[in-house]
Amino acid sequence: MSYAFQASILADFEEMLKWKPEVRQVDWSEIVKESSELADEGINTNYYGAKGMVEAFLSLLELSNSPRIVNVSSSMGKLNKLTNEWAKGILSDAEALTEEKIDEVVAKYLKDFEEGSPETKGWPKFMSAYVVSKAAMSACTSSGQELCCKTDINGNTGSFVNLVLQPHGGPTGCFFFRNEVSSYNE
Template sequence: MDGGVISCVTKARIAVVTGGNKGIGLEVCRQLAVNGVIVVLTARDETRGAAAVNKLKELGLYDVTFHQLDVTDASSISKLADFLRSSFGKLDILVNNAAIGGVELVGDPSFVEQLSGMTGPQRLEFKWKHLRETCDAAKECLQTNYYGVGRVTEALLPLLQSSSDGRIVNLSSDYGLLRLFKNEEVKQELNYIENLTEERLDELLETFLKDFEAGAVEERGWPTELSAYKVAKAAMNSYSRVLARRHPELRVNCVDPGFVKTDMNYNSGILTPEEAGSKVLAVALLPEAGVTGALFENGKESSFV
């Protein structure tokens, strides 16, 4: 169920934000709406999604509606596409924000109270002692953070192509940088976009999962600690560049919002969602016919390596 259909204004920009009910996603929805964009806020949980929309409307932002979306569910994705097609006939901005950490918490989350006064690296090191990686969590992470992005994007491509200025913004991370890979062959494949295909990306991720299940992540040169998250983000970066090359009529870019206080990292980050949201907004609203296939960090183009 959607949270109320906004009548289509064909000249207005239409945006979809995945995982929009809290954290960075909610802030991106708010900032887009403040800038006159009609926003479709999506989330897995209907109650939380509807509550998030009501929160924005209390701020006077009425051009926001909710639609349920589970990025791992083909039926849910199809329903969103149908809703957008019938309500607006196009999509101008897709922000792929929905993501999970790919780890399980060990013990009491109250450990976060001890993070005060620590630097970013210190917080990460301390937090890691309270987390563990499992095969199930790794698989779920890839399904959400990589395959979910791909499925939503492919389903909404026709609507983006119906826009005069369609653009896709994929939330990335410095954890997706290729310098974290010790396996030089994999690193080169992920960076050599001219030859890379989505089929090959699937094969590489299958290999990663096999190595993960075999306990051979470090031996095979994959990133360690938050392995699945790092591999998923790196694959998503490569997919974004492949997509940008395949669809030059669209603007497809990635943005690293920084180490942000969110539920996913138990609020151990340094930046606020507002600060992160402004970075995402800047890429979402880049000038028409601007750069594509790029990674933005702190407002500037950055290296994927």
């Protein structure tokens, strides 16, 4: 049985459960499949969906004395997971980074995927759409994290409630990993 997994891959969860005790030895190529359609869906959900949500809520947040948006990203979206050097260069240049440049990276990835295997163009071999979408979202917002939140990808463990409940004037623009500030550029 297969399910859409984070909207960018298909994963055979029954096969995954067989490997669970030895998860580091899993042959992911037998379990996870990507396609151009799933890559497109993953980018639209994980990157453009997050951007759209922020745009939709900004006017409401302006009415609050303590506005906040917590974008849930992933350690898979850190720049060290991004193997395309051109994309990594753009997303790591915080001073020159613009939304248009991030969109250009995402569009180039999708074009490269449509033209063939993404790894031949320097994109990640494993879960490339997920990596690119999360790296793009983290770069765009400078505030994502995988504070071990409950998602399908980590077996529904963890919580990011403490970020939402931070006092007024709390941290902003930070990348958190397991309850601690971490670097997106690692």
